[in-house]
Amino acid sequence: MNPYDYHRPESAAAALALKSSLQGSRYLAGGTDLLVRIKDGVERPAALISLRRIPELRAIETTATGLRIGALCPLSDVAAHQDVNERAALLAAAIAEMACVQIRNSATLGGNLCNCSPCADTAPPLFVLEARAEILGSEGTRDVSMAELMVGPGQLGLGADDILTAILIDEPPPGAKGIFLKKTRVSMDLALVNLAALMVLADDGATCESIRLCAGAVGPTPLRLEQVEASLKGRRLTPELIAQARKLAADSVHPISDIRAGADYRRQVTGAFVERAITALVEQGAAA
Numbered sequence: 001m002n003p004y005d006y007h008r009p010e011s012a013a014a015a016l017a018l019k020s021s022l023q024g025s026r027y028l029a030g031g032t033d034l035l036v037r038i039k040d041g042v043e044r045p046a047a048l049i050s051l052r053r054i055p056e057l058r059a060i061e062t063t064a065t066g067l068r069i070g071a072l073c074p075l076s077d078v079a080a081h082q083d084v085n086e087r088a089a090l091l092a093a094a095i096a097e098m099a100c101v102q103i104r105n106s107a108t109l110g111g112n113l114c115n116c117s118p119c120a121d122t123a124p125p126l127f128v129l130e131a132r133a134e135i136l137g138s139e140g141t142r143d144v145s146m147a148e149l150m151v152g153p154g155q156l157g158l159g160a161d162d163i164l165t166a167i168l169i170d171e172p173p174p175g176a177k178g179i180f181l182k183k184t185r186v187s188m189d190l191a192l193v194n195l196a197a198l199m200v201l202a203d204d205g206a207t208c209e210s211i212r213l214c215a216g217a218v219g220p221t222p223l224r225l226e227q228v229e230a231s232l233k234g235r236r237l238t239p240e241l242i243a244q245a246r247k248l249a250a251d252s253v254h255p256i257s258d259i260r261a262g263a264d265y266r267r268q269v270t271g272a273f274v275e276r277a278i279t280a281l282v283e284q285g286a287a288a
């Protein structure tokens, strides 16, 4: 590894000021993505600005409308937090499927999103929960949608110095039930496909009042499967309709082939996951 300057500001404003004054510097969170790339020589930042000592970025709070999770919260803290389990259980479920305990203790929620990998496991739950990303930039604080945050592989839709400060999650729709599914080659691997689903069933337990679906690792960013959602909304979930949704899901994603899987296999897994998610959520509804 090349030597580099290392800074540990104690406020987000100080981090922002440092970043804009140090050309070629990078923010560092848990380092589980960035330090690997530096060690491999893929990245050579002039300086690292650690965000880990900034208390305001590490809090998990309830708000008038839901939850505010500091971007620097380690994944294991997020998954263990009672309010997250009560109000955003889907996010906790996805984190439980990630890496190993050592990585989850270091890696942060913000780092997983800012790394902008199409297979980031925390992204599909946050897309279906319609979470917002709170950003601090030179013009002050603003918030953006998840699709505006993650705009391409490794591509953040932020200004060069902007900091992701928190994730804002509103209460899910009343009665919504969620599921997260992930397919890997081996244990502790990145997803070759992941999927989050959040569905509200009508009182008859068999009609889909509304559904949100998001698949990862099947396009340049996590993808909301909007056509599939529209095909199910307001309709009775018969085996025929679920089979149609499976096919539509497989046809609506744009995966690539890489070392983890071929494009066609990824399409098939996406379809199978949509079918499995709907079936499981109907069963959960029936058991409730």
Ligand SMILES: Cc1cc2nc3c(=O)[nH]c(=O)nc-3n(C[C@H](O)[C@H](O)[C@H](O)COP(=O)(O)OP(=O)(O)OC[C@H]3O[C@@H](n4cnc5c(N)ncnc54)[C@H](O)[C@@H]3O)c2cc1C
Binding pocket: 026, 027, 028, 029, 030, 031, 032, 033, 034, 035, 036, 051, 071, 072, 097, 098, 099, 100, 103, 106, 107, 108, 109, 110, 111, 112, 113, 114, 115, 119, 120, 121, 122, 162, 163, 164, 165, 188, 189, 190, 191
């Ligand atoms: C063995 C292993 C297994 C893994 N398994 C999984 C897995 O199963 N699922 C999965 O999704 N990922 C996995 N990962 C990837 C990684 O652990 C996660 O993406 C992690 O959440 C990254 O967070 P971090 O805090 O370590 O980010 P860092 O590596 O510190 O940063 C990542 C990027 O985000 C930027 N950044 C970080 N925080 C901010 C912020 N607040 N504002 C602006 N920019 C910021 C950094 O500059 C950098 O470019 C694995 C990694 C390893 C090494």
